[in-house]
Amino acid sequence: MAADRGAGGDVAVVTPWYPNPMQEWAGSFVRSMVEATGPGCGEFTVYHTEAWLMRRPAEEVEAAREAHRRLLPVALHPVPDAAGSRLVRVPVPTVPDYTFAELAVQHARWLREALGGEPIPAPVVHAHVGLRGGWTALENARPGARVFVTEHASFLDKVLEQPDSREMYEQVLERCTGFLVVTDVLRDTLAEAFPALAHKIEMISNPISFGAPRERPVTELRRWLYVGTLVERKGVGWLLEAFAECLAEDPGLTLTMAGPGVLARRLEERAAELGVGHAVSFLGAVAPDEAARLMREHDLLVHPARWETFGVTIIEAVAAGLPVLVTRCGGPERTLAGIETAAGEMIDVEENASSIVDGYRRLRDRFPDGLDLAKAREILDGRFGYRTVAEAHYRHWFPEAPANKGTANKGTANKGTADGGEEA
Incomplete structure (x- = not known):
């Protein structure tokens, strides 16, 4: 074990999501966990099994896979990454229409190829998401390894609807050392699906960096910000309608929408129809550092999602000193429990713009004295x-070790996410 590492043992992370040059925001919540936990461990290796989709005839797919198999040993080069970790990217050739279970089989297969048929050497393996991470880790862990799985996915219901995926998920729950979820919404879903295994499910949240607050406090709520994917589930259509109504009252308002999504063009067209195009900026996908900078430079995060399992972006905003206007959509009412009015304003999920408008007016009318962002933070x-x-992770990973306190880097720069991470 290197002398400058923490007192814990070696750890491997297996994840289908991780930031990459083409998608810097993808899986940034996993990198945050690496940043948080890495300093307290020995050697720390991240295996990123990344799906590469092939839309080709079957014979071409098999030829491509055979070429990939031959090239893989030559192409794999571990590189330094967050908190002194090593990152190994493993491309996984896939085709459309796989079930989640079939995808997991491919992820496990190609990680085994990358390892040359040998098991992951670390005694502790932590996987992200139940199948593509958890199954892949269990199939490649060494005998006697402690394997933990964290579930983040907001699409868990879709996984459990597939019979083969549900069966595989139950096997993951049975075989793993410990199973973690980032919110009790996911815990309740899994406990209902697998009541005999509910005792294995515990909750540890996504880690959020609080090390980079804004230089000056917010003084007025005029520069609105949305960070996330531009899809129906996020309520972005209603957000734009609400902004247009509020802009009519206050022409000095602006709205920045940061994130990719299928609704991008439609939203831009609607902004023009509403006559608010001059006040709305569509940035597309942004890197985590850029998302964090935007939070420090705007006045209000508006997040009107229909459903979230956690809501990483909301916590990141408060960490950056930004008040929030957010729906009670599953995760946020739990993560903000007890500090709802200190952090901003919560509104019900309604299929209209008026709920957002009314929430903004209430928040504006009690700002700033009705908030306590320092307390919320x-x-x-x-x-x-x-x-x-x-x-919390160390207590699971290293149960025989002395209390591993003071090893996590609390001051690491904030790593925002343009899609809320688990909400992809």
Whole structure:
């Protein structure tokens, strides 16, 4: 074990999501976990099994896979990454219409190819998402390894609807050492699906960095920000309609929408129809550091999602000193429990713009004296900060080790996410 590493043992992370040059925002919540936990461990290796979709005839797909198999040993080069970790990217050739279980089989197969048929050497393996991460880790862990799985996915219901995927998921729950979820919404879903295994499910949140707050406090709520994917589930259509109504009252308002999605063009067209195009900026996908900068430079995060399992972006906004206007959509009412009015304003999920408009007016009318962002930030740091989350993982990973305190880097720069991570 290197002398400058923490007191814990070696750890491997297996994940289908991780930031890459083409998608810098993808899986940034996984990198945050690496940043949070890496300093307290020995050698730390991240295996990113990345799906490469092939839309070709069957014979061409098989030829491509055979070529890929021959090239893989030559192409794999571990590179340094966050918190002194090593990153190994493993391309996984896939085709359309796979079930989640079939995808997991491919991820496990190609990681085994990358390892030359040998098991993952680390005694502790932590996987992200139940099948593409959990199954892949279990199929490649060494005998006696402690394998943990964290579920983040907001599409878990779709996984469990597929019979083969549901069966595989149950096997993952049975075989893993410990199964973690980032919110009790996911815990309740899994406990209902697999009641005999509910005792294995525990909750540890995604880690959020609180190390880079804004230089100056927000003084007015005029520069709106949305960070996330531009899809129906995020309520972005209603957000644009609400902004147009509020802009009619206050021509100085602006809205920045950062993130990719199938609704991008339609939203731009609708902004022009509403006559608000001059006040709305569509940035497309942004890197995590850019998302964090945007949060420090705007006045209000508006997040009107229809459903979230956690809502990483909301916590990141408060960490950056930004008030939030957010729907009670599953995760946020739990993550912000007890500090809803200190952090901003919560509104019900309604299929209209008026609920967002009314929520904004209430928030504006009690700003700034009706908020306590410093208190909200402090409480959320205690719930979701790097140190808190890292120590929770250490207790699972290294149960025989002395308390591993003070090893997590609480001051690591904030790594925002343009899609909320688990909400992809």
